[in-house]
Amino acid sequence: MARKAQMKAEESFLAGNVLGAKQWMVSAVRLAPDLPGNAQDAAAYNVHAAAAARSPPDCWYAVLGLPDPRSGAAVTRDAVKRQHRKLCLLVHPDKNPSKAAGSAFKLVQDAFDALSSRHPPSSAAAPTPPPPQTPGWPPRPPEKPRPRPQVVQMQRPSSSSRYSSRQPEPKVPMSTSSNCSQKTTARPPPQRRVSPPPAVKKPSEPVAGSCPACGASTTSSGKSNFRCMSCQWSPMDQRRHDDDDYDYDDYDDDYYY
Incomplete structure (x- = not known):
């Protein structure tokens, strides 16, 4: 009976009756929950049924199996990524041989792209608050830029102007003998040498x-x-x-x- 319900669900989908295909697939899962392929086929028909119930973009939350935020439920980006990964494993054509798998996988991808823009990452949605400043030393005042030294380039005169504007060298006055005598250090007067007395000729x-x-x-x-x-x-x-002892x-x- 479960196999027959699967076949009826596929015939209804090919005929364009998406709601009938979903009802036949629900009956097949109730009759044989462990029948191979039941979970994959049921996920594909549920995606098509959610897309047929509402037109985009109102159907994207239902396609991924998420609650509508207008009902007051909070939807996060992590929930969107988790449901997208779960449905990709069920409706991917390489893992699901159903005729509805290819178009269901495309609907899942479109829903994920639309909801990702609505729910950006938390780091991009809200800027990170600055870390609290711990009490410590007062902030250091900004340093004043040091003035750059100014280099003054002297213009080098040409050779003609240099020789023409050359001033005569000042003459240094010759120092007189009095100035020289003042500059020289005073020398002590030479000592007078006393000549020895003449030798007395010894008489013969x-x-x-x-x-x-x-x-x-x-x-x-x-x-x-x-x-x-x-x-x-x-x-x-x-x-x-001497005169005293003179005899x-x-x-x-x-x-x-």
């Missing part, structure tokens, strides 16, 4: 009755207070004495006579 061996220095004959030779009348030599010239007794009275 005295000769009796003659001067030991010049050899002139004299009668007072040999005395300590002798002084030659010719060369004025005296043995007292080689003696050094006046050495002079003979004969020297003055």
Whole structure:
């Protein structure tokens, strides 16, 4: 009986009776729930019945088996994607040999495209609120742009103007001797060298009755207070004495006579 109900449902669909095909398919599922192909055929006929009940775009929710939002039910994008995947596995022509599978799969794809634009992703539908600011340090003030250094390019004069506008070099006055003497450091005066006393000629061996220095004959030779009348030599010239210890007794009275 279930097989016969499947055949009647397919004949009704080919004849254009979509509601009759759906009723025959409901009877086949009630008679044999585990009959192979019942779930695929029932899903294809349900899609066609939902599309025939209402014209697009009001039928797209019914095609995917979703409640109408005008009734107050909330429909999310996740629900749209979940129903689309479920129906694609049931009505795809590679998995469903029914005559209604190809057109049912096309209706499912059109419904998913229409409802995807109505229910965009949550990230695109509502902008993400900014994260709450935690109390912390005050915001850093914006840095002022630093002024760029200005480069001034000096115009290089030409060779002709450079030689023509060349100024004579200023003459530096010659420094005088007084300025030079002031700049030079003062030197200490040179020390005066004292020449040594002349060497006294040592008299030769005295000769009796003659001067030991010049050899002139004299009668007072040999005395300590002798002084030659010719060369004025005296043995007292080689003696050094002070006035305090000067011995006046050495002079003979004969020297003055």
